[in-house]
Amino acid sequence: MSTPPIQADLLVSGATLITMDAERRVIEDGALAIAGDRIVAVGKREALMQQVSARETVDGRRFVLTPGFVDGHIHITGDPITRGFARGAPEDSWSDKLQRWVIPIFRAQTAEDERIAAQLAALSTIRYGATTFVEAGTVIQLDAVMDGLAETGIRGRVGQWVEGRAYSPADDQAAVSAAAIGLLEDEVERYPDHGADSRLAAWPLLVGHSTNSDDVWRAAKALADQHGLRVSAHMSPRSGDPEWFLAKYKRRPLEHLADIGVLGESVMLTHLADIDESEFELLVESGAGAILCPHAALQGGFGIAHIGRFPEMLERGVNLMLGTDGLAADILASGRLMASLFRDARRDQDLIPATTILEMATLNAARALGWSSFIGSLEVGKKADFVLHDTDLPEWGQVFDAVGQLALSAPSSGVHSVWIDGVRVLEAGRATLIDEPKLLADARQAGRAVIARTQLPNRTPWPVT
Missing domain, CATH: 3.20.20.140 (Metal-dependent hydrolases)
Structure with a gap:
């Protein structure tokens, strides 16, 4: 009798996973499946492609995937x-x-x-x-x-x-x-x-x-x-x-x-x-x-x-x-x-x-x-809070050691996409849930108004003309 497939909303396929699990596994050519706000499968891509039925699949081959x-x-x-x-x-x-x-x-x-x-x-x-x-x-x-x-x-x-x-x-x-x-x-x-x-x-x-x-x-x-x-x-x-x-x-x-x-x-x-x-x-x-x-x-x-x-x-x-x-x-x-x-x-x-x-x-x-049970690692049952780090950048080069390269030398611009509670909140470096250009414009205007209300002088190290 065959095992029914794992139903998932999303499968990220082909990424290098830094799981942060108890064994600290780093899974090359790995995959992560989520359903709703939870992780439902973690493992090698080939195995999960057979075990998981996902409504959407994201190609993760150029990414290192970590917990948030x-x-x-x-x-x-x-x-x-x-x-x-x-x-x-x-x-x-x-x-x-x-x-x-x-x-x-x-x-x-x-x-x-x-x-x-x-x-x-x-x-x-x-x-x-x-x-x-x-x-x-x-x-x-x-x-x-x-x-x-x-x-x-x-x-x-x-x-x-x-x-x-x-x-x-x-x-x-x-x-x-x-x-x-x-x-x-x-x-x-x-x-x-x-x-x-x-x-x-x-x-x-x-x-x-x-x-x-x-x-x-x-x-x-x-x-x-x-x-x-x-x-x-x-x-x-x-x-x-x-x-x-x-x-x-x-x-x-x-x-x-x-x-x-x-x-x-x-x-x-x-x-x-x-x-x-x-x-x-x-x-x-x-x-x-x-x-x-x-x-x-x-x-x-x-x-x-x-x-x-x-x-x-x-x-x-x-x-x-x-x-x-x-x-x-x-x-x-x-x-x-x-x-x-x-x-x-x-x-x-x-x-x-x-x-x-x-x-x-x-x-x-x-x-x-006090949240070890639901964040901090890529494990089945934990929250679908995770990050795709883009390695298709000159600062990465060949990925020999995903852990060392990410922690010590990967560029800040390498964060490509972010999911929180199973929702993609950042895609290709841009916010998906808020109007980013409007927020930035509003923030600049609000900052000027706040300083004007304080009546504090703007002291710059060199004269601004």
Whole structure:
């Protein structure tokens, strides 16, 4: 008795598959079949051509096919429509740049501005092969952002801007905390996360640093644990955070988070450049995730080449993810930068190999998000989030080692097509679900209007005539 064929909506045939499965199989002349939003078959082309009955077949012979990548930390509002505008002057301190330039630009955006910015960020993210992102917790107009993101097809988790710390002694800390906690509870209720069934949802994301009280941290952690979510926050990019925590609590940031019971698997912390040995051990023991944004670290002068413990995090099993921070949309470029940086700093040319870069962008990220069961690899039953990388480019040449070439030298322009939830959201480098030319035009106009409202001067390094 013959076995009935596997029914599929799409069969990608002839590609080289980097599966990221438990055996880390790379399948040359492979094929991938999807039905609805799930992968239903993975294997050699010849076998799947006989086993699968597909409504559509895509010729994948010139492509390397990978799972979709994950951007673990990105500001999807504020930056995308004003990226080219300089924040402050060289003589301004980091704090001044933040308070007098960066935050006013975020605050000056309307709901429509943030909607446009979010769509622009999503398009940039998809174009570089990332199908999933975690937002940095700096969205102000949450409804508009969620509406805009839904049109792009991207998978993401977003959080409204929450600051639950009373900055003035005259403020009522209990009332400030209660308002922040109420906001967290409201967004999680309005945009619930049903795991694999939710492309977009809200998480209790915190700005981090010193912006929230202990009560807000505890509430965010409790919400995450109750609903199977994650808390993400900035922490310790430079010495300012440790100095603040030492002055207020007589202990460093991660020591304090551990002491109040909020350091655990449902917490992910971004930057973590300036942590000491005690904090490092707490990070390892707690199971908390770490997110490194190499471009932001280097541009910000965090000193990670000298004090960063990220290779050690990988060695000790910390779920280390990559993030772009909105400064660089290319998540693989972030991995390459990290690898090159620490190879040079440690004088070890074999440190952080190509395999580790791809693991950070897929499996590590899926594990940190609690999503190992449905993203991160090309396996039957997982979400149909995948990318076709075009090798018909001079930078590829002959494909001898798909993993090494993709992770270390493939051009950013090589992302040809992207599927999310079984839907092709990028084809031949162009968005399929949104009007890309209109979005770009709207973004330029919105960016000019935002800067005009802030009345901040446009400081360029050389005179523009």
